[in-house]
Amino acid sequence: MLLLASCATTPRGDTPPATQSQIVGGTYDLGGLVRGPLAGRQIALIFTGGSYGEGTEPILDALGERGISAAFFLTGEFLANPTHQPLIRRMLAEGHYVGPHSHAHLLYCSWERRSESLVSRAEFRRDLERNLADIRALGGLPPGQRVLLVPPYEWYNEDQVRWARELGVAVVNFTPGSGSNRDYIPESEAGFVPSTRLREDILDYERRDPHGLSGFLLLLHLGSQRQDKMHTQLGPLLDALARRGYTFVRVDTWLDAPRR
Incomplete structure (x- = not known):
């Protein structure tokens, strides 16, 4: 896998190309939900996990202390790690959503030509079905629960x-703009941003956006190679957003997705 951290996001900056179109209830990019309803000051926290997971326990602690439910999207590597499995069971026991992030963290399409798929329909299905089976083996995605996918690399x-929809799965992705998805970049890379700066960038974006962070799918990673860990800033960030009047919801509550 071509990763600095196994859940790394777009390496060329903060946002995918702006191909979004507004429909009732949300904003979509090529069919994937990237922003929820703007009416109401609600934020959906989404966390992705792959090769690294050192932030998982403190993240769960911060959420639990504040009574916040979130969504966790996990690769096969994260799910197979014996040290992670008790934490995955804790996610489920504490009312969080656990969904797929690709078994092998595949790069689905070209960075340069987004319309060019790098995996076949059969490869996509095999990978996603294995990811779903591993989640269900740990008690996640019970019958009737919406199945949501955050694509690997968020790309x-x-x-x-379309292939996900054939399996009854809906694609969701982070809302671009706040820069939260840079939290995996290590100190050795030019794109590194200190965790305190990442927190302030999110809060600054909230002030600038006409809708604040309403409907935001705010992405953070469960771990990375970097030494300055973003999970240390999660509690202060959540408290600052709560003071600004935001509440936090699970992203699946926004969706009327097909049920598998």
């Missing part, structure tokens, strides 16, 4: 959205 095209 996809219409092919993967």
